Amino acid sequence: MSDKILIVEDEKEIADLLEVYLTNEGYSVIKAECSKDALVFIEKQNIDLMLLDIMLPDIDGLTLCRQIREKYLFPIIMLTARSSDMDKINGLSMGADDYITKPFNPLEVVARVKTQLRRYTRYNTQETESVNEFDRDGLYVCKDSHICELYGKELSLTPIEFDILWYLCERKGTVVSSEELFENVWGEKYFTNSNNTVMAHIARLREKLGDEPRHPKFVKTVWGVGYKIET
Ligand code: CA
Numbered sequence: 001m002s003d004k005i006l007i008v009e010d011e012k013e014i015a016d017l018l019e020v021y022l023t024n025e026g027y028s029v030i031k032a033e034c035s036k037d038a039l040v041f042i043e044k045q046n047i048d049l050m051l052l053d054i055m056l057p058d059i060d061g062l063t064l065c066r067q068i069r070e071k072y073l074f075p076i077i078m079l080t081a082r083s084s085d086m087d088k089i090n091g092l093s094m095g096a097d098d099y100i101t102k103p104f105n106p107l108e109v110v111a112r113v114k115t116q117l118r119r120y121t122r123y124n125t126q127e128t129e130s131v132n133e134f135d136r137d138g139l140y141v142c143k144d145s146h147i148c149e150l151y152g153k154e155l156s157l158t159p160i161e162f163d164i165l166w167y168l169c170e171r172k173g174t175v176v177s178s179e180e181l182f183e184n185v186w187g188e189k190y191f192t193n194s195n196n197t198v199m200a201h202i203a204r205l206r207e208k209l210g211d212e213p214r215h216p217k218f219v220k221t222v223w224g225v226g227y228k229i230e231t
Contacts, residue, residue, distance in 0.1 A: 003048040021106040035059035054080040069095030075116035134169035168229040177226035
């Protein structure tokens, strides 16, 4: 699916020019000539980015920008004929992400559109990647920063211990066999005595987590099956 860009601009020539360039880049383009139409499109369509002119026939672009920001997060690039710095500050404080002064080179607009969309996509991906964290009952584990905290105090885990813990956190609620753990964490083929290696590391990990072997709070043993961290 191509990204959908809404151009809000009452000067038809400018809107058409931008449409040609953006369509050439593979974007799908919708055009609105006033704020009222723009709002209708925004509510009905999934807009990925908006190019917004400041001087519009009904509500001005800055006000529209502020209204949109109350509900939507997609990037907004303001277009304006006025070039004073004050306008730029105004535009950005209304929630715009970038600012282009007329007359502009359409290629520059395309470049800015790409930059904003890339940033937006990255931002959103990171947001959903908060699955890279585990936070429960005082235990906090973050895969990205390799941090493990117990009741707010950082634990020093060896890389293997961390990997074991994260492997279980990532699959919280499901039982992971000793074999699966070994093959994924150590990346080696599992043999009978590999189980001892896993057990030894689990024991050390539990010790650091303050888990009593008989009644572990975090790393549970499911007899005859494997290990588990509750959801
Ligand atoms: Ca205008």
